[in-house]
Amino acid sequence: MSHLALLKHTPLESAHVACGARMVEFGGWYMPVQYSGIMEEHRAVRSASGMFDISHMGEVIVSGPGALAWLESLLTNRVGKLAVTRGQYTLMLDESGGVIDDLIIYRTGELSYFLVINGACRDLDLEWMHGHLPCDGSIVLQDQGNDYAAIALQGPDAEKALRALYPACDIPKRNGIAPLIPSLVASEGIVPSLVARTGYTGEDGFELFVPVAHGIALWESLLASGVKPCGLGSRDTLRLEMGYPLNGSDLSRDRTPLEAGLDRFVGLDDPEKGDFYGRKALEQQRSEGLPSQLTPLKLSVQGPPLRSHYPVLADGVAVGETCSGALSPSLSEGIAMAYLPEVCRIPGTQLEIEVRGRRYAASIATLPFYKKPSL
Amino acid sequence: MNVPADLRYAKTHEWIRQENDVITVGITDHAQSELTDIVYAEPPKVGAEVRAGATAAVVESVKAASDIYSPLSGTVTEVNDALTTNPALLNTDPFGQGWIFKMKASNPAEIDALLAPEAYTAQIGQ
Numbered sequence: 001m002s003h004l005a006l007l008k009h010t011p012l013e014s015a016h017v018a019c020g021a022r023m024v025e026f027g028g029w030y031m032p033v034q035y036s037g038i039m040e041e042h043r044a045v046r047s048a049s050g051m052f053d054i055s056h057m058g059e060v061i062v063s064g065p066g067a068l069a070w071l072e073s074l075l076t077n078r079v080g081k082l083a084v085t086r087g088q089y090t091l092m093l094d095e096s097g098g099v100i101d102d103l104i105i106y107r108t109g110e111l112s113y114f115l116v117i118n119g120a121c122r123d124l125d126l127e128w129m130h131g132h133l134p135c136d137g138s139i140v141l142q143d144q145g146n147d148y149a150a151i152a153l154q155g156p157d158a159e160k161a162l163r164a165l166y167p168a169c170d171i172p173k174r175n176g177i178a179p180l181i182p183s184l185v186a187s188e189g190i191v192p193s194l195v196a197r198t199g200y201t202g203e204d205g206f207e208l209f210v211p212v213a214h215g216i217a218l219w220e221s222l223l224a225s226g227v228k229p230c231g232l233g234s235r236d237t238l239r240l241e242m243g244y245p246l247n248g249s250d251l252s253r254d255r256t257p258l259e260a261g262l263d264r265f266v267g268l269d270d271p272e273k274g275d276f277y278g279r280k281a282l283e284q285q286r287s288e289g290l291p292s293q294l295t296p297l298k299l300s301v302q303g304p305p306l307r308s309h310y311p312v313l314a315d316g317v318a319v320g321e322t323c324s325g326a327l328s329p330s331l332s333e334g335i336a337m338a339y340l341p342e343v344c345r346i347p348g349t350q351l352e353i354e355v356r357g358r359r360y361a362a363s364i365a366t367l368p369f370y371k372k373p374s375l
Numbered sequence: 376m377n378v379p380a381d382l383r384y385a386k387t388h389e390w391i392r393q394e395n396d397v398i399t400v401g402i403t404d405h406a407q408s409e410l411t412d413i414v415y416a417e418p419p420k421v422g423a424e425v426r427a428g429a430t431a432a433v434v435e436s437v438k439a440a441s442d443i444y445s446p447l448s449g450t451v452t453e454v455n456d457a458l459t460t461n462p463a464l465l466n467t468d469p470f471g472q473g474w475i476f477k478m479k480a481s482n483p484a485e486i487d488a489l490l491a492p493e494a495y496t497a498q499i500g501q
Contacts, residue, residue: 037411038411038437039412039437233437233438304415304417304440305435305440327414327435327437
């Protein structure tokens, strides 16, 4: 496999191989897709705890007196409402309102922000950011993507596992960020370890960011405390059960966040949110009406697992295609997302998804597909 | 990896068992292990004409759909309905309860082109 040399490698690769991972290409990276099996890994995260290597994701530090104003122009919701130690999901758009990336921004200091961007778009995101950076020296933009190893620890038992490993850590609340080892002051040239209470599974959990050299040790201590290694396969089924979009599948430069149903992460109605890239296009789209909307679909009959690029039909006419799909391990039902025109929402419209030439009845679902059973 | 000595194999990881003029077709232990958790199986229809090397069935894991090729040409005479409700039989018992379909071969000479167990074992690098 000579093309392996062209792929980017995570600092945890040897740990994955030791855990019996099946490795695949993903967004230019050589990543684990599964270890013991996608179903088993999925269930471990829903019922106990699992960990994912997310070292392919990018970490960017934005700091300086001009940071806040610049980030407000770059991102869709109001950065100014973030208190220090708080984070939020947000989007970075181009002028026509298309999604460059969805990301999480944390405020880590009075004038500094920590951005976690998608692995497959690191280069593009940084190119966009550098291209729109004012040259007055008021902002420092640092790409720390290659300095960090990152692990997502997810599941109802995640907090217990984290407490056992880091008893001195002041564990953040949901969407918050904190130093992972509070007593340890970052030494020269070494990035500080951070823990954020965020994730992509719908479960409680954390995203841990540690210097590259500490990545394998962290992975192994989590493994020793019984956390199950989980690959991209279960990461995808877990996020899709929650209806979380995946950039590149559900989000792209051809769709706006309004079409993707992400209005609540766009500050169009926030009187304190100023102009941002894509704002005019979104306002125009809102006044003219959306050409399509990202719609959750569920098979109404027994059928094959749903996948991306399956045709969707309304009353027998092709109206779109699925952009994500799976057999939901929690629900044992076919679930999918598709950009569909408004007409599909008219009650009585017969929706179908076509798989290998056969049509299966489907219906519009409500998100999240999977709702946690109340205790 | 289990490679039973009484079967013949296709390079594409299907096996056949010949009993009189009934040919049973399934996927190998190696194939099921590569495919992982099989969650859906779509066998051919009884009476369907299949061609050697052409798609006859589809099995799907959580991650991917995979075509299953008929090792021989002929007519499908029976399909394993148990796979509809329990596709995991393909993982747990690929050479037994996980069989996919039975057929009547139209050109039994095609059997000679299939691999003997030793050759298949060599192919999967055991």
